[in-house]
Amino acid sequence: RKEVEQDPGPFNVPEGATVAFNCTYSNSASQSFFWYRQDCRKEPKLLMSVYSSGNEDGRFTAQLNRASQYISLLIRDSKLSDSATYLCVVKGRGSTLGRLYFGRGTQLTVWP
């Protein structure tokens, strides 16, 4: 079983729509969680960290459910520039301290 599982999509939504991505992780001891964004033919970049209480950054909201080992990302009022692949990322602990585990990514296309 992979450490991080994501729905690959693709998600195709109109501008202004709200879209949500989910992912699950397998190691209950995981300690930190992130969403990265990767544009076509570019490197991944940190979008936001995910905190236990949930956190918001402008139009983006991240939620963590430790009991269900589930992470989500909500994008409100989608823009054309949001088109990218969104990677769910989990940080290992213990013997794998420091290592990040990446999901395969969910592809989003926002159309005008």
Place this chain on the structure above:
Amino acid sequence: DARVTQTPRHKVTEMGQEVTMRCQPILGHNTVFWYRQTMMQGLELLAYFRNRAPLDDSGMPKDRFSAEMPDATLATLKIQPSEPRDSAVYFCASGLAGETYEQYFGPGTRLTVT
């Protein structure tokens, strides 16, 4: 604006040739990662270093891949001999170890082995 740099950005080579990819991590970062990304497998960790010491290279095919950090400003990934299945984008990333930290990725080396 500090960035991770990688060279070369693109490499086309014939099967059997040696390939060397280089990475300059962000100054002050003590953790360096090598990843490989393909359409089929997504982003895979090949190896990572902390304070120049290798911590985990279990993701690398040992018979043909090697990763080193000759000094704090340079990380190298070598493939010898290269095979067509090695064609992928190879990313280097650096970070500062701690409770939570961000990995900063370089632009990648796009490798094609014919």
